[in-house]
Structures are given as C-alpha cells and as structure tokens.
Amino acid sequence: MLGSVLALAVAGTAGAVFLWPVGVAPEPIELSGDAGRGAYLARASGCIACHTNFERGGAPLAGGVELATPFGTFYSPNLTTDPENGIGRWSIEDFAMAVRQGVSPEGEPYYPSFTYPFYGDFSDQDIADLWAAFQTVPPVAEVPPDHEVGFPFNMRWGLKLWRAAFLRDPETESVEGRDDVWNRGRELARGAAHCGACHTGRNIAGARLETAFYAGNDDLPGGDHAPSIQIEHLVEQGWTVDSIVYALETGITPSGDVFGGGMGEVVQYGTSFLTPEDRLAIATYIMDPGDDLPDPE
Incomplete structure (x- = not known):
C-alpha cells in the first residue's frame, strides 16, 4: 500500500513538473x-x-x-x-x-x-x-x-x-560609485561576452559555482581548459589592463604565446571586432571586479 502511495506521489510530482510552464x-x-x-x-x-x-x-x-x-x-x-x-x-x-x-x-x-x-x-x-x-x-x-x-x-x-x-540574473547593472568604463566592462563581461561561462567551474549539475567566480575551469567541452582570471592569478602571469586589451584584439598573451582552442575563437570571431573602448572596459573590469569577486575562503 505504501509503495503504491509513493509511486502515485512520484508520478504526480513528475506530472506537475512536466506541465509547469516556463x-x-x-x-x-x-x-x-x-x-x-x-x-x-x-x-x-x-x-x-x-x-x-x-x-x-x-x-x-x-x-x-x-x-x-x-x-x-x-x-x-x-x-x-x-x-x-x-x-x-x-x-x-x-x-x-x-x-x-x-x-x-x-x-x-x-x-x-x-x-x-x-x-x-x-x-x-x-x-x-x-x-x-x-x-x-x-x-x-x-x-x-x-x-x-x-x-x-x-x-x-x-x-x-x-x-x-x-538560473540567476546575470547582474550586469551599473554599480554606484564606479565610473562608466568599469560599468561598461561589467555589463559586457557578466552579460554579452559571458566570460564566466568558461572561466568559472561547474557543479555536478553543470551550473556555475558561485564560490568559484572566474577561478578557471579544467573541464570545458571537448577537453578544453580555461585558466583562472582572478586578479591574483592574472598578476602572477604578468597580465595588466593593457595586455588584456591587446590580447582581446590579437590573441597574443604577455608571454608572446597565442590563445588556442575556445579562447582563440572568442578573439577571432568576437572580441577582435569590438571597439577599443569596449576592450578597455572589459579589461578594466576583469582586473578590478571589486565586490563581484567572492572573498577567498
């Protein structure tokens, strides 16, 4: 009897989800x-x-x-x-x-x-x-x-x-007290350019880990890898605002290497077409995300 009740409850729940509009x-x-x-x-x-x-x-x-x-x-x-x-x-x-x-x-x-x-x-x-x-x-x-x-x-x-x-709001809205360049970078990086799609790790359900914002992802589709773009790691690798701007245009890193894989495509078909002002805005935000970056544990 109990098994039948549980089966009906599960079936009812599944049916409700199936009919639930999105x-x-x-x-x-x-x-x-x-x-x-x-x-x-x-x-x-x-x-x-x-x-x-x-x-x-x-x-x-x-x-x-x-x-x-x-x-x-x-x-x-x-x-x-x-x-x-x-x-x-x-x-x-x-x-x-x-x-x-x-x-x-x-x-x-x-x-x-x-x-x-x-x-x-x-x-x-x-x-x-x-x-x-x-x-x-x-x-x-x-x-x-x-x-x-x-x-x-x-x-x-x-x-x-x-x-x-x-599913969460992308939080691209302007932040009071920040200048127009930074806020434009936030709008692009957290919105259209979707930097976090690759540079943030995922949980078992494939959702981005909110505690690992921009901390990199070693398990991208096709076996690709996206490094951390958190400030301390960027500084360690010799990145600056200017070098990010240049890399978003050319795909060339501070070490003289070139982006490959997915990031190479991002530059070739995307960021290389952006205005210098927008590339500067993205770089400015990435190098200083402020309170958007969670505190390290």
Missing part, C-alpha cells in the same frame, strides 16, 4: 532595430562562433557546431532566416523569449549549453537590434544534427528543475 511571454516589442548595432552585439555575444561550423565550411549562423559535455553532445541550431530549419517563422517576441529566457517558441526550455543565462538583462532595444541583424542573414536549409543526450538528460522537462535551482 518563461514569461514578453510585451510586444515595436521598436525599430539597428542592424549594425545588432551585428556588433551578436559578435560580442559569441553568436557567430557558436552557430557557424567553420571547420566544415558551414554558412554563417547555419548551426551544427558540436559541443561535447559530460551530459552529452549538443549541436548549435540554425539561426538563419530559413523558415523550415532556422528562425524564419519566429516573431521578435519569440526571439526575445529565446535569447533572454532560454525558452523556445513552443514553450520548451533550452539546454544551458546555450548561454542564455548571461543575456537576461538585454533591453528591448538590444533585442530589436539583434533581430534586425538576424533578418539580414540569408536563409540556409541546413539541418543540424540532433543532440546526443542520454537518459535522464534527454528529458527536457527536467530542465525546469535545473532552472529553478540554478
């Missing part, structure tokens, strides 16, 4: 978008690097980039204007919900291999600009491979629990 439908966005500004924001956000399969000569934003993780292998989706395989049938509100909340037009949660947690503070104008830029992308009838994710991670409804436990 995301909040945005208000209509009727702003005019600036495609140039949107393209810049897309570069800063890593859209081109993550959604263009350069290794196979893929078309821009046609998806298919492989991301091997402990939870399975994910493939980035097609973001071209193709109506069948891309986002050609989406509305701007669908786009806003996907980018800021990680929820599909069908109301399904996206896997956090998509870095939407960092884009939660994008304004309606940001969304309008991005949307205008994506509308200029030619349609490509490319179908990326399906995710290769086994049980239980293939049960998307379980992501609702993950979101409830780990």
Whole structure:
C-alpha cells in the first residue's frame, strides 16, 4: 500500500513538473532595430562562433557546431532566416523569449549549453537590434544534427528543475560609485561576452559555482581548459589592463604565446571586432571586479 502511495506521489510530482510552464511571454516589442548595432552585439555575444561550423565550411549562423559535455553532445541550431530549419517563422517576441529566457517558441526550455543565462538583462532595444541583424542573414536549409543526450538528460522537462535551482540574473547593472568604463566592462563581461561561462567551474549539475567566480575551469567541452582570471592569478602571469586589451584584439598573451582552442575563437570571431573602448572596459573590469569577486575562503 505504501509503495503504491509513493509511486502515485512520484508520478504526480513528475506530472506537475512536466506541465509547469516556463518563461514569461514578453510585451510586444515595436521598436525599430539597428542592424549594425545588432551585428556588433551578436559578435560580442559569441553568436557567430557558436552557430557557424567553420571547420566544415558551414554558412554563417547555419548551426551544427558540436559541443561535447559530460551530459552529452549538443549541436548549435540554425539561426538563419530559413523558415523550415532556422528562425524564419519566429516573431521578435519569440526571439526575445529565446535569447533572454532560454525558452523556445513552443514553450520548451533550452539546454544551458546555450548561454542564455548571461543575456537576461538585454533591453528591448538590444533585442530589436539583434533581430534586425538576424533578418539580414540569408536563409540556409541546413539541418543540424540532433543532440546526443542520454537518459535522464534527454528529458527536457527536467530542465525546469535545473532552472529553478540554478538560473540567476546575470547582474550586469551599473554599480554606484564606479565610473562608466568599469560599468561598461561589467555589463559586457557578466552579460554579452559571458566570460564566466568558461572561466568559472561547474557543479555536478553543470551550473556555475558561485564560490568559484572566474577561478578557471579544467573541464570545458571537448577537453578544453580555461585558466583562472582572478586578479591574483592574472598578476602572477604578468597580465595588466593593457595586455588584456591587446590580447582581446590579437590573441597574443604577455608571454608572446597565442590563445588556442575556445579562447582563440572568442578573439577571432568576437572580441577582435569590438571597439577599443569596449576592450578597455572589459579589461578594466576583469582586473578590478571589486565586490563581484567572492572573498577567498
């Protein structure tokens, strides 16, 4: 009898989670978008690097980039204007919900291999600009491979629990008492540029460790590695604000080495396209994150 009751309770809980809606439908966005500004924001956000399969000569934003993780292998989706395989049938509100909340037009949660947690503070104008830029992308009838994710991670409804436990505001807002350069760096590093996606370790559920902010990650997808970018480690390695600015433009480190792997792509397809002012802002913040960096234990 007790076993039957427990089974019913578990089934009821699972059913409730399955039916639990995620995301909040945005208000209509009727702003005019600036495609140039949107393209810049897309570069800063890593859209081109993550959604263009350069290794196979893929078309821009046609998806298919492989991301091997402990939870399975994910493939980035097609973001071209193709109506069948891309986002050609989406509305701007669908786009806003996907980018800021990680929820599909069908109301399904996206896997956090998509870095939407960092884009939660994008304004309606940001969304309008991005949307205008994506509308200029030619349609490509490319179908990326399906995710290769086994049980239980293939049960998307379980992501609702993950979101409830780990989804946080990116905290990109300006901090009173800090100058415009620092605050712009905070906005970019904690938001669009999503530095913490690679340079912060993860827990067993794949969520960022809040106590290891920028402390590095030895277990990135594909066996890659991201070093600590906490201040004391950067200073030990000879980094300065100026050398970070230079590295974000060229990929060359203070030792004369060059970035490889994921960081090389970040520079090649992202930060090298930023303005000198924005690279300076990111470097200024990284070298002085202030109270954003947790106290060492």
